[in-house]
Amino acid sequence: MIQLKNLTLRRGTKELLSGATANFLPGQNTGLVGANGAGKSSLFALLRGELIADAGDLVVPAHWTQAHVAQETPALDTPALDYVLDGDAELRELQQSLAEAEARHDGEAIGHLHADLAHIDAYSAEARAAKLLSGLGFAPDAIRRPVASFSGGWRMRLNLAQALMCRSDLLLLDEPTNHLDLETVLWLEDWLKAYPGTLLVISHDRDFLDSVCGQIAELADAQLTVYTGNYSQYETMRAEKLARQQSAFEKQQRQIAHLESFITRFKAKATKARQAQSRVKALEKLERISAAHVDSPFDFTFDTPDNLPNPLLRLDAARIGYGDKVILDRVNLSVEAGSRIGLLGVNGAGKSTLVKLLAGELAPLSGQCVGAQMLNIGYFAQHQLETLRVDQTPLWHLQRLAPNTREQELRTFLGGFNFHGDAALAPVGPMSGGEKARLALALIVWQKPNLLLLDEPTNHLDLEMRHALTLALQDFAGALIVVSHDRALLEATTDRFWLVANGKVEAFDGDLEDYRRWRLEQLAESAAPGNGDAQGVNRKEQKRLEAETRQRLSVLKKPLQTRLNKLEKELDALSTQKAGYEAFMASEGAYAEENKAKLADAVKKLGEVSARLAEVEEDWMTVQEELEQLEADA
Known part of the structure; x- marks a missing residue:
């Protein structure tokens, strides 16, 4: 789990985070939103260890492997496929160690290294890299071309593929849909929804955030606020929060005006001086609520054209x-x-x-x-x-x-x-x-x-x-x-x-x-059996897609199954408690004078346990139905 504990971060004289506290759980997909310059990329730099917090703590599990998209791509002669494979550092290290062991004719080391390579599924790595490149729009004949032959936008796609190739625990993506077309964005959404690690993504694409993210972290006014749900749900919750803040602000303004009016009217009167002074102190101690700012900084329209010939x-x-x-x-x-x-x-x-x-x-x-x-x-x-x-x-x-x-x-x-x-x-x-x-x-x-x-x-x-x-x-x-x-x-x-x-x-x-x-x-249709010489390849592709579907289903089911198991444990505990209270109330001794207080407490606790039991049973049914729906959709 990633933890921010009362964290403060400054860049120069600007405070980007002030006393921020938040948790990001393993396997959670979080969208990071905020205005340009709010500090989103700086927070990513902090997570990567490129910046140090000015105060507070940032805890990232030491054993986690991080992946992010490099912003620069050198003009390399390396083929695109090999460049993407470089994203799996452990794979490259094991391959290097194997080459060295083979040069030494160290049979024992060679055996261990082959086992390690098999453990990380190294022998399918090239196929997985090719699949990533295909998903990101690279033609089959382009994956062997040198990196230097691609334009800037395509090199950014290569960097994205390299980051996705890394078998990471934490994936940091900063505006990943820039330079992508609609087709590739849809592919990336599906890939990220099946990603088993923790994802933090900066994006200004609301549909992308709605599709991929289960929570939104908003960075605004040096505060980090986490909202459960996708971007559309965040917008609703944020609007409600701003409305409450504005209401509290207006109420406080009325209170301040009342205090100031009292002070102005009575501070010169001897009989009211002490009361006026107490209100001065109350005004000084008042923690001011800020007005809610919901207005956009942008305000423009297209003027009506001077001429509208037809056709244009x-x-x-x-x-x-x-x-x-x-x-x-x-x-x-x-x-x-x-x-x-x-x-x-x-x-x-x-x-x-x-x-x-x-x-x-x-x-x-x-x-x-x-x-x-x-x-x-x-x-x-x-x-x-x-x-x-x-x-x-x-x-x-x-x-x-x-x-x-x-x-x-x-x-x-x-x-x-x-x-x-x-x-x-x-x-x-x-x-x-x-x-x-x-x-x-x-x-x-x-x-x-x-x-x-x-x-x-x-x-x-x-x-x-x-x-x-x-x-x-x-x-x-x-x-x-x-x-x-x-x-x-x-x-x-x-x-x-x-x-x-x-x-x-x-x-x-x-x-x-x-x-x-x-x-x-x-x-x-292009993958259907019988299309040219690709029939064998297409059968393999079909099997791969089926395996991916099973993996995606497993990833989607995991949090629901965890929730279901937790609810079942609570159901068992509550049922045991309920049975205990009911057994006591059914006994003759419960109504003895000396057990009067105990009986009253048992009646109260039974009501509370029964109410909670009903809630948990309803939650259990909801989660069970979601699991069944997932199975049906698959």
């Missing part, structure tokens, strides 16, 4: 790709005014390539891309953050777009994106990815586009900013095309989908759940 943009038999490589062929589509379209498809299918063509960053290899005369495109993609001037400020960037607008108006606008005061005058270079993304979005909003093209706009954005962006997009009057792994954003802002697959772009008839089912059917 049209593709006629467009062939899309790079050089001789065709990714999408003979694409015919029209973007109408008011369209709200989400792009679906596996990674590499061509979603981002299509968006680049629509944005004018890519010309069609053949065919036409025709935009309306008054087309005004707002295009957001991660690579555009690199075009921001690192030596200049948010205000400077906005002044370039609006040189004739008053500075105060520009600063007010930037304030809606949480660039208040000096933040609007700070250089872009040291800013976080989230701050740069906010600035890029602010520049787009200012230009009043009539067509928005958004390629993964929520990467690096915290939950508050994601919510604000979702609300703004819901009121956007122009047309919207969005690529995103954030299901909450897609569901809230789009009303239809285009499927990018097999070199084509076609309308998809259904919602995200329909798309997930469709993908599972596609995978099942």
Whole structure:
């Protein structure tokens, strides 16, 4: 178990944690949430031993193996598969020891090492690493390529695969869904739900947190508060807590006003001076309750576009790709005014390539891309953050777009994106990815586009900013095309989908759940017996999937079975107590005068035990039904 005991953590002059106390149990999946800069990554650094607490204690079991995702990936010649295998340090150590023993011709050591390797299932390690890479979107022919040949986003996936390869007791994941597409996020969710160790994950993806986490730890105002349940349940409980806090604050303000009024009226009167003085002391000793802050730091909307031609943009038999490589062929589509379209498809299918063509960053290899005369495109993609001037400020960037607008108006606008005061005058270079993304979005909003093209706009954005962006997009009057792994954003802002697959772009008839089912059917068909030369491999794959299902079921059943066993023990104890009280009350001696007090106590205790017995029996039935449902679903 991980324990934080009255822990204080500072970075420079900023206090990130003050007297924090919390427990994280083995096998528990916890989502760590909080605004950017609240200290989430610093808490991870503390858990990894890279920082030292300023006060209090942090207890992590010494024998636990930790895994986390490296932030840097050197340009290595190591094949991707071997790089992922490096994540299992114990495997690599045993392999090294075996090579040394074989060089010495030490038969006894070789025998022991082979036994140790078998114990950690080393002989399936390469297959497990390949499976991880496949799940994270790597093609079969890519796993032998050197690490240096992959782009930055794919290297981050390699780092994630390496962390998942480690047979860890504690897994720390910081924004793991960034750089992943929707397909891969769904795969990662399933993997993490079956992970047997303790998981702590920082994420701003509410659907991901809802799917994976059984509790939420909120870091805010230097306090760490743990809520039982997933993210949606946390939101409800937090809202209730803030409402109670605000009510207590308002009640105290009335009390303070009453005390101050009494002091003001009577401090000069001799007959009331002592009472007034006692109220002064009471006021000084009063522990002040803070007002509940529930307002978002973000406040912006998309203004109505000056023009809304229809259609805004049209593709006629467009062939899309790079050089001789065709990714999408003979694409015919029209973007109408008011369209709200989400792009679906596996990674590499061509979603981002299509968006680049629509944005004018890519010309069609053949065919036409025709935009309306008054087309005004707002295009957001991660690579555009690199075009921001690192030596200049948010205000400077906005002044370039609006040189004739008053500075105060520009600063007010930037304030809606949480660039208040000096933040609007700070250089872009040291800013976080989230701050740069906010600035890029602010520049787009200012230009009043009539067509928005958004390629993964929520990467690096915290939950508050994601919510604000979702609300703004819901009121956007122009047309919207969005690529995103954030299901909450897609569901809230789009009303239809285009499927990018097999070199084509076609309308998809259904919602995200329909798309997930469709993908599972596609995978099942490709793995069905009789498909080409892969029949033997597919049978192995089927057995592997069945084994994974059994393992996942075992992991899900374990906490329920533990709870059931605990309830059964309590039922036995309560039943014994109840029988004892009933036996006493049935005896003649219970009603003797000298046992009057004992009889009254027995009657009271019997009532308490019976009530508790009824509660435990109901809990037992609930857990038993959950176990039976798990078995049925499997």
